[in-house]
Amino acid sequence: MTRTKAHRVALGAAVAFLVSGAPGLAQAAKIKGKVAGWRGLLNPVWDEARDPKKHGYTFREVVPTVRAEYRALFPNIPKELCIVALAAGKQAPQRTAILIRVGGGRTTPVTIVVPPQTQLQFLNTDPFKHRLYGVGVQTFQVGETVKGAHRDWAVPGPGSFEIRDEAAPSLRTWVIGEPNVAAIAYPSLKGEFQLTLPADGSYTVQAYFAGKKVGPAVPVEVKGRDVDLKVPIKVAEEKKAKKKDDKEKDEDKSDDDKDKK
């Protein structure tokens, strides 16, 4: 499978929902929108890794030519921020397995929201083996997945499930079992997203990050036409992000001072 194809599979999970639940693509309506404030989010794995007490490095220094706003450890939203369209009622799980790539120290996507009983297929795209397991999940015990192999798992029920890898501590994946999921999408680096819905109706647009809801739930009424959300969905406070960034800068400075000492 080529990278383009895999990328499409991953990022087009929402499309897959649409295909499974809708009479035809031609009749599908879309919800277009944008997320804002995502730089205020903090990738929990990276955030933990910068803690000197974790012994993750011997030195970590800022590059002064990179502006502070970029130095915040905001997530890679095309993989980590899952935008979900929740229908009013329960949705049927997808008939085919949703592909999740395992490689590069994480999975793609990192967070996914699906109806229970949805089949997930973890494909190892790294040139070495992984040992995935679900934290506290009886149906997902530690198992080895060699290069190019995949491992299938069905979401057992509603709730949040965390998947980890014994061979890569940075790999943390959140799978949320949500019965009413009608469509999901992942924003671009600019924050733009597009949800393809299976049918007209009332929906709620909700963002998920690191296994949790972030930002407000936005109700959307779809009636045969695409809907553009004029107001961006603010998933985090930008100001807060800036404060965090400043705080981080101070911490980095103190780390540097410690190193010099």
Next chain:
Amino acid sequence: MVLSRVWYAVLGLLLAVGAFVLFMAEGMYNRVGARSMGEALNSDSQVVSWYLGNDARQRSAMLIEFALHPDIAKYLAKSSDSESKVPEDAKDKVGAALRAVNDKIPTDFSFDAVFAVDQYGRVVAHTGYEQASGLEDFELGGYPVVADALHGFIRDDTLVLDRIYRVVTRPVEVEAGSAPAGAIMGARIIDDKFARELSSRTGAAVAFYTKGERVAAGSPEGFDKSQLDQIITDLPNATGDADYTEKGRSSIRTIGGAGLGVQYSRLPGEAWELGAGFAVGRLPAHVDGPLGFFKQADDKDKKRVPVILVALIAIGAMGVGFVFSIFEHSRPLWIFRREAGRLAKGQADQLAPSKFRGIYRKIAIDLNDGIDQVAAKGGVPRRAADLKQVLGDIPAEPQMSAFSFPGDSVPQPSSASEPEAPAPLPSAPSSPRLPKVPPRLGAQAQPAQQPAAPGAQPPFDSTLPSMEASPAAAPRPPPPRRSGADASPTPPPAGANEWRQVYEDFVALKKQCGENVDGFTYEKFEQTLKKNRDALVARHGASRVKFSVYVKDGKAALKASPIKG
């Protein structure tokens, strides 16, 4: 012998002290060696940690070359703008640039693999990591070290992928102030080559391990790195060490029969959580027993030994021992032998105790007492000497008439075949009879019992040992015995004076013994001596004959000793 014995005791004590000190030194040496080993291992661990950190810093500086390459920055930015896929031209351009820059980096700081990552975390191009060749979806963006670089940080990490990699990353910027276009990651494989370099620069014997296996090892010259294989069996125990878990460095552990000291340290980075780390090892400075010092000592140690002083001590100790043995053993023995020789030669009638010391004085006194005892008993009962054996045919009228004094009832000498019978003296001076000559000295002939009748002439006692000896042999006159002052032999006077003295001694001894000396004139005495002397000189070729007096069986008797030369 006191000094010698004290010296032996001193030497023994010194030897014991030496052995004690050696054993004690062995224990101290081994204990200090173990402690030093622990300190050295701590130091090694620290040095290796510093080396890893410093090496990462120096290598991170090399990443600037990549970050400043115009093609790398430009095409990483282009790739970051393409959400769907990495542009093919970006792959080619960045790949070529990576190889070109990596070739220019000094060997000491070069990378085994270099990766160029765009903002999505996708690997646009890489060099040196052939395992990922052909993988379209190869990315690294999830690793904190890459994420940090994409967010404007330079840092290091230790990744455990298919192998252990020490990696450094830095952002790549198109222009200052903008978001990084991507990141560059340089990786160094932790393999035997890396371990060897590390070992050569730090002097530490180091082994890297992960997942319970040793993956690389390097050791300085003189240290067998296969010894570090033993860490595999010890790892499960070491990783349970509280210090190892909490602080990342275990306590000093001793493994294997050779007492290999090992300290385990966790590697910084992701490897910390994955149980990867390194172990430094050292063999203790250890001696097996007191003699083990000789094996441990090198040429420098041996040169430091003051050999001259040691030799002087040895020579001095030997000298003292020799001196003591000479003074307390050899010299007294020599003196004793000399005095005994004098006694044997008749130059002294007894041993002079004042000349001896210690046990020799006691021996001399005992010998003197013994001689006196024997003399007091009138000599040891011996078989009568066969004078004929010594003198040959004795004339019918033995020239012992000198011992026949007028008025004396002189008993006839006994036959040589009757040694136990009293030897009668010649009845008349004109017909003296020589007494039986005793057998040769070696035969230990018994002197003849010659009880003299009251008033009889004193017998010429020819049964004395001196008479028994061959004149040709060294004369071995028996020590002349005197009772009290009379027991001393007459010194060898010359001529008439000597005989006069012997006569006077003889007369005096006779008187002491209560014998009658009336009519016993010197002239008669002299004639008798002369005849006997002549006979003995003729038979033995002696130059002269010495006469002495002694008491035998309560009566005065004469002894003739031929002296040769």
